[in-house]
Amino acid sequence: MTKSYAAQSETSGMAPHTIERREPRADDVAIDILYCGVCHTDIHYVQNDWGGTLYPVVPGHEIIGRVTQVGADVKDYKEGDIVGVGCMVDSCRSCEACDEGLEQYCLNGMVPTYNGEDKHDGSITYGGYSENVVVSDRFVVRVPDSLDPAKSAPLLCAGITTYSPLRHYGVKKGDKVGVIGMGGLGHMGVKFAKAMGAEVTLFTRSESKVKEAKKQGADHVVISTDEAQMEAVAETFDFMLDTVPVQHDLNPYLNCLKFDGTHILVGLLEPVDPALQAGQLVLKRRVLAGSLIGGMPETQEMLDFCGEHGIHCDVEMLDIKNINDAFERMKKGDVKYRFVIDMDTLKQSA
Amino acid sequence: MTKSYAAQSETSGMAPHTIERREPRADDVAIDILYCGVCHTDIHYVQNDWGGTLYPVVPGHEIIGRVTQVGADVKDYKEGDIVGVGCMVDSCRSCEACDEGLEQYCLNGMVPTYNGEDKHDGSITYGGYSENVVVSDRFVVRVPDSLDPAKSAPLLCAGITTYSPLRHYGVKKGDKVGVIGMGGLGHMGVKFAKAMGAEVTLFTRSESKVKEAKKQGADHVVISTDEAQMEAVAETFDFMLDTVPVQHDLNPYLNCLKFDGTHILVGLLEPVDPALQAGQLVLKRRVLAGSLIGGMPETQEMLDFCGEHGIHCDVEMLDIKNINDAFERMKKGDVKYRFVIDMDTLKQSA
Known part of the structure; x- marks a missing residue:
């Protein structure tokens, strides 16, 4: 069982919640989450501003973590690698858009990192306000050694x-x-x-x-x-x-x-x-x-570009227990420029 | 003195009118107008729908004619050539847009074929509802032999x-x-x-x-x-x-x-x-x-493309004395697909 933070209704705010992550499939990468950026989209989903929120919702699509396990077919990642996961965790992989590496425009619909439906078992996806996550290797990117992992989390969306x-x-x-x-x-x-x-x-x-x-x-x-x-x-x-x-x-x-x-x-x-x-x-x-986010090859290219040019996001580190206050501050534009949850604060919580 | 049709006010409609054309300058081409297409823009100018109409206004920017005289520096055209003039008759010729042959986006403002101001003598430009016109060679295009001149007039705008x-x-x-x-x-x-x-x-x-x-x-x-x-x-x-x-x-x-x-x-x-x-x-x-009309090199390319592919505009020939009725029919969409004035009807009028 995995500790996470979830909203249970439009007005409940975020609170501790337990979810279950799937056992890694052959193409999966299991990731221990170190940091997760807080995107304004998270607030919209928590509050159901756009309709369609499936409660409980565990937000978070700016994930940086360490690989703990890989499936039998995974070649590009191994235990201990520092990796990122962004706004998508799957797509059809066979349409014109996916063929071009533009999975965000998948003609059959990409699967968002949270509040989406897994294409294999129909389960609801849960995001990065959580101890760990399991994601297919196509939707995992490598974080260059030269980047600070905490300040890299928002690169996955912003x-x-x-x-x-x-x-x-x-x-x-x-x-x-x-x-x-x-x-x-x-x-x-x-x-x-x-x-x-x-x-x-x-x-x-x-x-x-x-x-x-x-x-x-x-x-x-x-x-x-x-x-x-x-x-x-x-x-x-x-x-x-x-x-x-x-x-x-x-x-x-x-x-x-x-x-x-x-x-x-x-x-x-x-x-x-x-x-x-x-x-x-x-x-x-x-x-x-x-323009909408970016495809997976381009997301890797972006991280490599950041590594080469020393580009990070400016962040304010956040204890997950203060997430509701952080949402309120974000609504007022009071953050320079992204909150990033230090996931140790979740792991060490009671 | 040149016979033409002009509107004298917002409500006068089109009527016979006499204008004076300039003597050809060194880069000018004098053109005996054979045909002129009737564009919806002409109606807007006659009625002053967009403001800024300078009366009397002689509309017409889909001009086909025969060269009668060329200035000393004109190399590409000679007496007898069948040529076209479209929506512009001048531009600054030295900005970034003009350098790219995109005179319609001239940073210093292109000179429209009518209701514009000549950059040299400050005179007001008069369009193609007229026996003849004098235009700088850069703004003249050649009509391929394989095209029907009457059905080619609207190619210059539409x-x-x-x-x-x-x-x-x-x-x-x-x-x-x-x-x-x-x-x-x-x-x-x-x-x-x-x-x-x-x-x-x-x-x-x-x-x-x-x-x-x-x-x-x-x-x-x-x-x-x-x-x-x-x-x-x-x-x-x-x-x-x-x-x-x-x-x-x-x-x-x-x-x-x-x-x-x-x-x-x-x-x-x-x-x-x-x-x-x-x-x-x-x-x-x-x-x-x-997108707005096209530049002069592209206009020539378009005419050549039409010559090669046998493309014409579908037109209904018009006696210029019926121009006011034609405007009324155009307002109702009752024309397939462009009126073209046979300028003989002007030349032969009393």
């Missing part, structure tokens, strides 16, 4: 979500990249775009973030509520990476793109409000694109 | 507007392309996509257009108001070419795209209403793109 579109759209040396929003995703976007050689501008509503943005590597900061500052950068960007997870006006940002520029949404899933001005796209051949 | 994005996004043999709308642009989109080797589906609200769409080359027709038909083609298209010039719900069409699919807007300039669902982009890495 990291890959921002890395993937920058790579997909070919951001390169000299490109002008705007990053909108300075949260868990935004600060990673700044680091990645900078490491790819881009000239990076952070767009934020808050004067208070200017200094911090520059510390993170931004070359420039634009206060997005200042019309004169926005006008000064009109039609100057190749890419905008938009990490804002709530409704906002896209038009002023689109206006900052050159002709042929690309605005990438990674946070917004809701209707676009205020309305998108179609002319902002048509008159300048601009592109509005979306 | 043609290039649909050809350009299909080429830009690399539509190729075997791709599944949806074309939304079956008007002047839509029927050209079907022909181009088919000639590029795509499997083409026309989306229309009207059962009455099914037979006609197949005649134009569509492999399939989907009635977009029929939910079952829309559901049957969900997630199956690589590209959607959206030629609808009025507000409409993009979400059902986005849902027809595969992951990584691209929805191209060429007609809509207004706010997107109903609201765009951002999740339609993010969850499948789809792209919403815009």
Whole structure:
């Protein structure tokens, strides 16, 4: 039996809970969880904001751990390896998307790390707020030795979500990249775009973030509520990476793109409000694109890139017993930039 | 003095009018106009729907004519050549966009064929509802011998507007392309996509257009108001070419795209209403793109492509004295698929 934290209902908050993990199958890797990042998505599932939460729900899809056991067919991992697990733990493995290593777009539906249904035994998946997890080797990635495991946990979601579109759209040396929003995703976007050689501008509503943005590597900061500052950068960007997870006006940002520029949404899933001005796209051949996490080969590539460039997420370590307070602070944007649960605090709890 | 048709005010309608054309400059081509297509944009300018109309306005940006004179520096055209002029007659010629042959996105502003301001003498440009026109050679294209000049006129706007994005996004043999709308642009989109080797589906609200769409080359027709038909083609298209010039719900069409699919807007300039669902982009890495006419090298390429593939616009020939009636019919969608003015009817008028 495995100790974990779960929400039992929309209003219960997180509390200790016991689950059972499956015996490793031939392609499985059993992982002792060391750290788990806390993603805003976890809060949405705990509160059933999007509907469809299956209680009890054990959240957590930014998992770093140590391999304790591998199935007979597993070649790439062995006991003692430091590995990561992100937002997915399975997919059909045979569709066009899976063939391209883009399991997140699996035509038959990927299996999320928690609140999903196992394709083999129909059991409900439980996430990383837990002592351990068992995952098929295709959905496990290796953490380079040069990375700090605790600060790497959020790379599995916040990291890959921002890395993937920058790579997909070919951001390169000299490109002008705007990053909108300075949260868990935004600060990673700044680091990645900078490491790819881009000239990076952070767009934020808050004067208070200017200094911090520059510390993170931004070359420039634009206060997005200042019309004169926005006008000064009109039609100057190749890419905008938009990490804002709530409704906002896209038009002023689109206006900052050159002709042929690309605005990438990674946070917004809701209707676009205020309305998108179609002319902002048509008159300048601009592109509005979306992107969802990243595929498994790309997730490994991202970790290797982080290892090579010394990129980590900025984190605040968390004792799991304070998870409910952490949720409240996250709702107010009060974290720089990601909480990471030290799973020793779970293992050592009564 | 040059006979033409102009609107003198928002409500005057089109009527005979005399203008003066400039003497050809060193890089100019003087053209005797044979045919001019009637674009919906002409109506918007005549009625001042978008504001900014400078009266008198002589519309017309789908011009086919015969060269009568060339300036001293003109190498590519000579008296007697059959040539075309589209939506632009000048640009800065030195910006990043112009350098790429994308004069329509000129950073300093392209000069439209009518209602624009000449960059040299500040005069107002007058369009193709006229006996003749004088245009700089960079903005003149050659009409291949194999094309029917009358049926080629609308290629200069309706043609290039649909050809350009299909080429830009690399539509190729075997791709599944949806074309939304079956008007002047839509029927050209079907022909181009088919000639590029795509499997083409026309989306229309009207059962009455099914037979006609197949005649134009569509492999399939989907009635977009029929939910079952829309559901049957969900997630199956690589590209959607959206030629609808009025507000409409993009979400059902986005849902027809595969992951990584691209929805191209060429007609809509207004706010997107109903609201765009951002999740339609993010969850499948789809792209919403815009495109505006095409650059001059690409316009020549398009005409050559039409010459090679025997592609024309379907037209209804028009006596210029009936232009006001033609506008009324166009407002009702009652034309297959473009009116083209036979300019002899102007030259022979009293």
